[in-house]
Structure formats: structure tokens, C-alpha cells
Amino acid sequence: MSFSTLASDWQCFDFAAGFHSVHPNEIRDVLDRAGSQIPLDTRDLLTLLSPSAQDFLEPMAQIARNLTCQHFGRTISLYAPMYISDFCCNHCTYCGFNARTRFPRTRLTLEQIDREARAIADTGIRHILILTGEAPDKTPLSYLEDTCRIMTRYFSSIALEIFPMTETDYRVLKQAGADSLTVYQEVYDPAIYKTVHPKGPKSDYTFRLLTPERGAAAGFRAVNIGPLFGLGDPASEAFMAGLHARYLEQAFPHVEISLSLPRMTQAGGAIAPRHLLSDRQFVQTLLAWRLFMPRLGITLSTRESAAFRDRLVPLGVTRYSAGSKTDVGGYAVHPTQNTVQFEVTDTRSVDEVADMIRHSGYQPVFKDWEIF
Amino acid sequence: MTDTLTLGNRQFTSRLLTGTGKFASNDLIGPMLAASGSEIITVALRRVDLQAPPRDNILTHIPEHVTLLPNTSGARTAKEAVRIAHIAREAGCGDFIKIEVITDMQYLLPDNHETLKAAETLAKEDFIVLPYVMPDITISRQLYDAGAAAVMPLGSPIGSNRGLEMKSMIQRIIDTSRLPVIVDAGIGRPSQAAEAMEMGADAVLVNTAIATAQDPVQAGKAFSLAVTAGRMAYQAGMAGRSSQARASSPLTGFLQE
Numbered sequence: 001m002s003f004s005t006l007a008s009d010w011q012c013f014d015f016a017a018g019f020h021s022v023h024p025n026e027i028r029d030v031l032d033r034a035g036s037q038i039p040l041d042t043r044d045l046l047t048l049l050s051p052s053a054q055d056f057l058e059p060m061a062q063i064a065r066n067l068t069c070q071h072f073g074r075t076i077s078l079y080a081p082m083y084i085s086d087f088c089c090n091h092c093t094y095c096g097f098n099a100r101t102r103f104p105r106t107r108l109t110l111e112q113i114d115r116e117a118r119a120i121a122d123t124g125i126r127h128i129l130i131l132t133g134e135a136p137d138k139t140p141l142s143y144l145e146d147t148c149r150i151m152t153r154y155f156s157s158i159a160l161e162i163f164p165m166t167e168t169d170y171r172v173l174k175q176a177g178a179d180s181l182t183v184y185q186e187v188y189d190p191a192i193y194k195t196v197h198p199k200g201p202k203s204d205y206t207f208r209l210l211t212p213e214r215g216a217a218a219g220f221r222a223v224n225i226g227p228l229f230g231l232g233d234p235a236s237e238a239f240m241a242g243l244h245a246r247y248l249e250q251a252f253p254h255v256e257i258s259l260s261l262p263r264m265t266q267a268g269g270a271i272a273p274r275h276l277l278s279d280r281q282f283v284q285t286l287l288a289w290r291l292f293m294p295r296l297g298i299t300l301s302t303r304e305s306a307a308f309r310d311r312l313v314p315l316g317v318t319r320y321s322a323g324s325k326t327d328v329g330g331y332a333v334h335p336t337q338n339t340v341q342f343e344v345t346d347t348r349s350v351d352e353v354a355d356m357i358r359h360s361g362y363q364p365v366f367k368d369w370e371i372f
Numbered sequence: 373m374t375d376t377l378t379l380g381n382r383q384f385t386s387r388l389l390t391g392t393g394k395f396a397s398n399d400l401i402g403p404m405l406a407a408s409g410s411e412i413i414t415v416a417l418r419r420v421d422l423q424a425p426p427r428d429n430i431l432t433h434i435p436e437h438v439t440l441l442p443n444t445s446g447a448r449t450a451k452e453a454v455r456i457a458h459i460a461r462e463a464g465c466g467d468f469i470k471i472e473v474i475t476d477m478q479y480l481l482p483d484n485h486e487t488l489k490a491a492e493t494l495a496k497e498d499f500i501v502l503p504y505v506m507p508d509i510t511i512s513r514q515l516y517d518a519g520a521a522a523v524m525p526l527g528s529p530i531g532s533n534r535g536l537e538m539k540s541m542i543q544r545i546i547d548t549s550r551l552p553v554i555v556d557a558g559i560g561r562p563s564q565a566a567e568a569m570e571m572g573a574d575a576v577l578v579n580t581a582i583a584t585a586q587d588p589v590q591a592g593k594a595f596s597l598a599v600t601a602g603r604m605a606y607q608a609g610m611a612g613r614s615s616q617a618r619a620s621s622p623l624t625g626f627l628q629e
């Protein structure tokens with residue numbers, strides 16, 4: 001059974017009624033079990049994401065901190081993203097890379113990729129995330145393979161956040177040195193998915209939904225998923241992402257599964273978010289996921305502000321990006337500040353983020369993986 | 373006579389093995405080692421930055437008299453574990469190797485089959501092989517035949533602090549193994565470490581419970597005392613350890629009369 005079957009079963013569920021039926025006593029019961037390390041089920045996840053659970057954020061946070069500390073220690077891993085091309089043939093209504101947005105597009109040459117990699121590695125970062133838009137004619141498999149090979153000279157872990165591929169193509173990139181895959185479903189609600197992806201290859205909901213499975217089957221050691229908060233109802237999207245993570249964890253026990261909480265900000269030439277995720281809901285989602293899956297990786301990008309990121313260290317996050325530039329060539333080739341993809345709101349350097357983590361009583365970990 | 377733990381050609385007085393993972397700061401490792409008296413510490417090679425210059429190389433925090441036990445964490449196959457062991461040796465980490473071949477990321481459970489294959493290869497190359505395994509007497513015997521220096525059955529899943537959930541299986545290994553038995557993983561409290569030692573384990577490995585304590589140095593000391601107490605109790609032949617019931621007044625004694 002693929003996740004597609006499970007997802008379509010839940011798509012018939014009345015989430016609004018389900019969330020509102022949650023009684024505070026049920027939340028207390030879930031917290032008792034989570035605190036005693038008794039595994040939670042999907043109904044418990046629904047309970048923790050309900051509006052009533054917002055009154056229990058402090059006890060949820062206490063349990064989340066303990067569980068995270070137990071499984072990951074007092075450590076936070078660091079990584080940096082590298083955008084290598086912003087050509088894109090998709091029409092995502094919420095994205096600045098949208099094919100209809102007019103701006104000078106860039107694709108780095110292999111020599112430029114090498115310069116960018118060197119600049120990032122000089123900051124101490126050893127885990128890299130490679131990003132592109134979807135334009136297979138501009139960034140064909142051979143180009144991505146060459147990119148991965150260059151990265152292996154500088155980094156001990158190479159993650160991909162590129163367009164969905166076949167399992168065969170993923171195997172090629174794994175052979176070239178990539179070890180992890182990030183792919184966001186963006187929105188689990190199929191009706192909204194269709195509206196915001198009107199044209200282009202990304203309009204195929206199911207092909208994207210099954211991408212993490214193809215990556216896991218291809219042998220990536222880690223897979224990172226998540227919804228883009230702002231498109232659908234936050235609580236039901238968080239629930240579906242949690243369900244997806246648990247499905248992957250059980251179907252591929254050798255793969256490390258992690259979730260991210262990207263939330264929309266205003267990107268140039270794009271629609272405004274329909275369902276803003278408040279800071280309270282953000283924290284609630286993070287905590288609910290942690291209690292539901294104690295060993296889950298949770299990733300936090302520099303989309304979030306420095307002040308907010310500082311507060312999230314003990315709440316269950318396991319990985320922070322740092323010193324991020326989100327424009328193509330932003331580290332060494334064309335160093336600027338602005339981008340149409342999304343604004344970096346935590347603009348601190350890698351050293352500054354590492355210091356903040358130390359001051360919070362945690363160890364910043366630059367390297368926790370290597371393909372030998 | 374001194375009570376020592378022999379692993380390969382080396383002897384140790386401490387029966388508490390520790391780890392380098394999960395500390396809030398690597399600066400705590402030295403004081404923890406001093407307080408606990410631990411003479412062997414494990415380190416995941418995948419977390420060591422072998423490129424120069426190291427920003428915060430874990431290895432610089434380990435005093436010279438403490439034996440480094442590199443582990444193959446991250447390996448999913450015997451082949452990968454063997455490769456990591458080779459790199460550890462080339463990097464100057466010595467001949468000890470803890471084999472960890474883990475194929476379940478939820479509970480970090482080891483693959484005994486691949487672990488045995490790696491142990492066979494590495495023992496032939498004169499490594500002092502300490503394999504982390506699911507408690508199983510067959511694997512324990514096969515590891516002896518393969519030339520391993522010890523067997524390291526898990527007490528409960530890594531980092532779970534749930535203690536000796538596999539107690540009866542571990543007891544069977546202790547009773548039958550010709551290799552030293554080091555209970556690894558899941559020991560969350562000093563009392564659980566003492567329990568393993570009372571059962572006759574030769575040593576325990578404790579990482580999470582020490583590293584994530586509010587005061588890891590004090591926790592290291594507490595575990596050290598518990599291990600010593602448990603060992604003494606075992607050597608003292610405390611009543612009640614035997615799995616066979618032995619009534620203080622024999623019920624069938626009259627038959628001898």
C-alpha cells in the first residue's frame with residue numbers, strides 16, 4: 001500500500017468536526033501517555049492539533065523538551081541551503097520562481113558551484129542542501145550529478161530539494177554522492193493543490209505525494225517532508241504531514257524521517273497566504289509532531305525570525321539552517337540580500353547562530369553524518 | 373587479586389564504558405571521564421571532522437589514558453561498517469572498534485546478520501571487535517567463533533532509558549557466553565546499571581543517561597559507583613541470583629534421613 005491509499009481514506013474525514021469534538025480530558029490523557037513514553041496513535045495526533053490543545057502548550061512543551069533531549073541529546077545540527085538554478089516551468093501561484101514571473105534567471109556553472117561550495121564550507125558547515133526550480137532542460141540529470149560530485153569535495157552530507165524524479169534517477173544521484181531528499185507536498189488537500197498548481201509537471205498531485213517513497217526506495221538515508229503552511233487549513237495539513245511521516249517511518253524503517261514547518265510569507269509576484277499560521281499554532285504543530293513521533297527530525301529554516309528561532313531551541317527542533325542565502329549564487333558569485341523565492345529573516349552568520357545555540361545550553365553540531 | 377576487565381589484549385579496571393554523543397558541550401566530556409573513572413569511551417566516526425582544521429574535534433576532549441572506541445554508527449551494511457573501521461584505524465583511532473549496523477531508525481535496532489559478517493572481517497584484520505547486537509545466544513556464540521573481543525547486547529532501545537527490558541535473554545547470554553558481556557543501550561539509571569552488573573554482566577556502556585543529565589559529571593560518578601556496587605554484589609554471590617529456586621529449608625531433605 002502506498003501513502004496515496006491512506007491519504008485518500010483520510011481525505012473523506014471531516015477535520016473541522018473532528019478537531020472541535022476534542023475534549024480537554026482527552027488531551028490530559030494523551031499527555032499522560034506521551035509523558036510516560038507510551039506511543040501515540042493518529043487519533044492522539046488529531047487531539048494534540050485541536051484548538052482545545054492550545055491551552056496545553058506548556059505541558060506539551062515540557063514533554064517535547066524531555067523526549068527530544070532523550071533521543072537527540074542537547075544538540076542541534078546545522079546545515080545551509082545552496083540554490084543553483086531558478087529556472088522553473090511550474091505555475092505555483094504562491095511562488096516567486098513561478099514561470100510567469102519575469103526576472104533574469106540564473107543557472108550556476110560548475111565552476112560557480114565550486115566557488116559557492118567553498119564559501120559555505122569555509123563557514124564550517126558540513127551539511128548542504130541543494131535547491132533548484134523545476135526545469136529539466138536547464139538542469140538535466142547530468143548537471144545535477146556533476147553538482148553532487150563537486151559537493152562531495154566540501155561536504156559530508158548532501159541533501160537534494162529539487163523537482164520530483166523517478167526512483168531510477170534518484171539512484172543515479174545517490175551514486176553521485178547525494179544522501180538525503182527533501183520534498184514538500186506543499187498542500188495535502190487535493191482541491192487546493194489543484195488550484196495553486198494549475199499548470200506544469202507539478203500539477204500531478206499523486207506523483208508528488210509518492211516522491212518521498214521513491215526516494216526512500218532508491219536508498220536515500222534520510223527523507224524530509226512537510227506542508228507549506230499558508231495554503232490549506234493549518235491543523236489538518238499538519239495532521240496529514242504527521243500521518244505521512246509515520247507512514248514513511250513504518251514503510252522504510254532504515255530511513256530517517258524529518259518534518260519541516262515552512263510557512264508562507266509574501267513572495268514577489270505571488271498570492272498572499274490564505275491561512276496564516278500564527279506563532280502559537282506553529283509551536284503547537286511542532287510540539288504535536290514531537291509527541292507523536294519522539295525520534296522524528298524537525299528542521300527549521302531562516303524563514304523564521306532570529307528572535308523566534310532562539311525560543312524554539314528547547315522545544316523539539318533538531319536541525320537549523322544558518323547563514324542562508326536564498327538567491328542563486330548568493331554566497332560568493334553574486335552576493336546580494338534579496339530574492340523572489342523568500343526573504344531570509346534570520347540573517348545572522350553561521351558563527352552567530354552557533355553561539356546562540358551554545359548560549360541556549362545546546363551543542364551546535366556541524367557534522368553528524370558522512371558517507372564512508 | 374585485581375578484578376580486571378579484559379578486552380582483546382588490554383586490561384581495564386573500570387567496568388563502565390561511556391560515550392561522547394548528546395552532550396550540551398564537548399567540554400563536559402573530560403570532567404565526566406575524570407569523575408566516572410571510565411577508561412573506554414565510544415565516539416561515532418561520522419561525527420568526527422577529520423578535515424583540517426577541526427572546529428571542535430571531539431577527539432581533542434579525550435585524555436590519552438582513555439581508550440578510544442570508535443563506532444560504526446551510520447552503517448547499514450557489513451561493508452559500510454568495515455569501511456568505517458578502516459578509516460578509524462587510518463585516522464589514528466587505534467584498534468578498538470564497536471560495530472553498529474542499524475537498519476531501524478525508530479528504535480535503532482541492530483542487524484545481527486550484517487554485524488556478524490563485519491565482525492568476521494575485522495577480527496581477521498586484528499581489530500578488537502565489540503559488536504552491538506540484539507540479545508541472542510546464537511549470535512553470541514558465532515561472534516566468539518568469529519574472533520570478537522566481547523558481545524554487547526542491548527538492554528532496551530538506545531536512548532530509551534527503559535533499563536533491562538531484555539533481562540532474561542541477557543541473563544542467558546551471560547550464563548552461556550565465552551566472551552565478556554557488555555550491556556549496551558537503554559540503561560537510564562544507576563540502579564539499572566547495578567542490576568546488569570549483579571546479573572553477572574562484565575561491564576555496561578552508558579551514554580544518553582549521563583550526557584543528558586542536568587549534571588553529567590555527577591551522573592558519571594553515580595554510574596561509576598553503581599557499577600562497582602553491582603560488581604561487588606555479583607562477586608559476593610548474593611542470594612537470589614540463581615534462576616533456580618533453592619529453598620533455605622529443603623522440602624525433600626527428609627528423603628536423605
